[in-house]
Amino acid sequence: MSKTMSTITFEELKAKYANKLTKDVEVSCRILAKLKDGYIVDINEEWEGFIPSTHLTAEEVKQNEELKAVVLSGPDKSDRYLVSPRALKEKEIWGKLEQLKLEENSFKVTISKVIKGGAEIFIDSIRAFLPGRYIRLPGIAQENWIGQEIEVLIEEINQNERKLILNQKKAVDLEKQRKAEDTLLKLKEGDIVSAPVLRIADFGVFIDLGGIDGLIPASELSWGRYNHPKEVVKVGQEIKAVIFRVEKENQRVALSIKKLLGDPWTQIKSKVEAGMLIYGTVISEAAFGIFVELLPGIEALLHNSEIPEGSEKPKVGSTIIAKVVKLDINQKKIGLSLIDVTQEKIEGVKLQSSDESENAPLENATLSNGNGNGNNGSDYDSINIPSISLDNFALCSLENETEEALNN
Numbered sequence: 001m002s003k004t005m006s007t008i009t010f011e012e013l014k015a016k017y018a019n020k021l022t023k024d025v026e027v028s029c030r031i032l033a034k035l036k037d038g039y040i041v042d043i044n045e046e047w048e049g050f051i052p053s054t055h056l057t058a059e060e061v062k063q064n065e066e067l068k069a070v071v072l073s074g075p076d077k078s079d080r081y082l083v084s085p086r087a088l089k090e091k092e093i094w095g096k097l098e099q100l101k102l103e104e105n106s107f108k109v110t111i112s113k114v115i116k117g118g119a120e121i122f123i124d125s126i127r128a129f130l131p132g133r134y135i136r137l138p139g140i141a142q143e144n145w146i147g148q149e150i151e152v153l154i155e156e157i158n159q160n161e162r163k164l165i166l167n168q169k170k171a172v173d174l175e176k177q178r179k180a181e182d183t184l185l186k187l188k189e190g191d192i193v194s195a196p197v198l199r200i201a202d203f204g205v206f207i208d209l210g211g212i213d214g215l216i217p218a219s220e221l222s223w224g225r226y227n228h229p230k231e232v233v234k235v236g237q238e239i240k241a242v243i244f245r246v247e248k249e250n251q252r253v254a255l256s257i258k259k260l261l262g263d264p265w266t267q268i269k270s271k272v273e274a275g276m277l278i279y280g281t282v283i284s285e286a287a288f289g290i291f292v293e294l295l296p297g298i299e300a301l302l303h304n305s306e307i308p309e310g311s312e313k314p315k316v317g318s319t320i321i322a323k324v325v326k327l328d329i330n331q332k333k334i335g336l337s338l339i340d341v342t343q344e345k346i347e348g349v350k351l352q353s354s355d356e357s358e359n360a361p362l363e364n365a366t367l368s369n370g371n372g373n374g375n376n377g378s379d380y381d382s383i384n385i386p387s388i389s390l391d392n393f394a395l396c397s398l399e400n401e402t403e404e405a406l407n408n
Helices: 010-018 058-063 085-102 168-186 405-407
Strands: 027-032 037-045 048-052 067-073 079-082 107-115 119-125 126-131 147-158 164-166 192-201 204-208 213-217 238-247 254-257 277-286 289-295 298-303 319-328 332-336 363-368 382-387
Touching: 010 058, 027 048, 037 079, 067 085, 079 085, 079 164, 079 277, 085 126, 085 147, 147 168, 164 168, 192 213, 277 298, 298 319
Parallel strands: 048 079, 126 164, 213 254, 298 332
Antiparallel strands: 027 037, 027 067, 037 048, 067 079, 107 119, 107 147, 119 126, 147 164, 192 204, 192 238, 204 213, 238 254, 277 289, 277 319, 289 298, 319 332, 363 382
């Protein structure tokens, strides 16, 4: 306890004032008495001080133990210093915040209140402001921001002005950058990944690789024909693709579905033969004939000369059964004919679709005219044709050949 003036010698008084307390110095104190608006405390067993009630918690008063505080001002006319445990805690917090700003480290906070221009946040007793332009809470209405826990960085800090501005947008971007770097370290060419579609553009599809967006160019999306990538995939759809290029310095990853599935021409090499009856869909018309899709990525030409005289030319979108009269797998050419093929008398069987495997092997199916007879010479009553899973190619783009090349 502090000595009274009557018990202090001149030398002690001289030494005491030589060690006069200064602002912002940390001291130890103990509560002596309670006043209406605060507490009288003993400071370092040498000075008296005063702590406002608002600067001390009820728990600290109840424990009645030695308190750590910081000097705010003094001494006053009563030779007392104004000290504050709360200010000392805030000083320590400001120091930690300064360090977080210096090291550009993010930390979690909880939104306390939505105010004009943004949100109010408290870090213990320190008030911080989060401007609306720095908030990233997609899908959450403004009135529901309160109570949301978010990751932030410090945009601006000034302890003297008690100014603290936070930035969630930078924290989100920084975390995304770190995830992208981690992801790029793991990915390599040849890896097969499964990921959801994030967005679709004219030039391709972006998928989420975990911190980084991968691009499947439109030319690598499908073996089949299409006008826009949105006709092939949908946002949110989970798809598989193989990585064929990784640019770590630019943080770019290119993928392909076509390369994963393989060239459909190679897969049917031993399954389609000249003379077979085969099922297809008319997809386009030219002056010299029509093009028929047998499977996505596999197109055949039905030349005008192979359409019986007097017969109506099949329309785009119609399904037909035709005879294979020309086959060149290496040149990726198939010629079809409708001569001697009566559509009404043949019960065409579509190429089977298998949902059991994304890369199901080719299987055999029988195309029959319904009378149960086998294949005898050129009758084609029962023909073995390849059954190729349409699912295998549903996500895969045909590199178009010219009409002239197909006609030759």
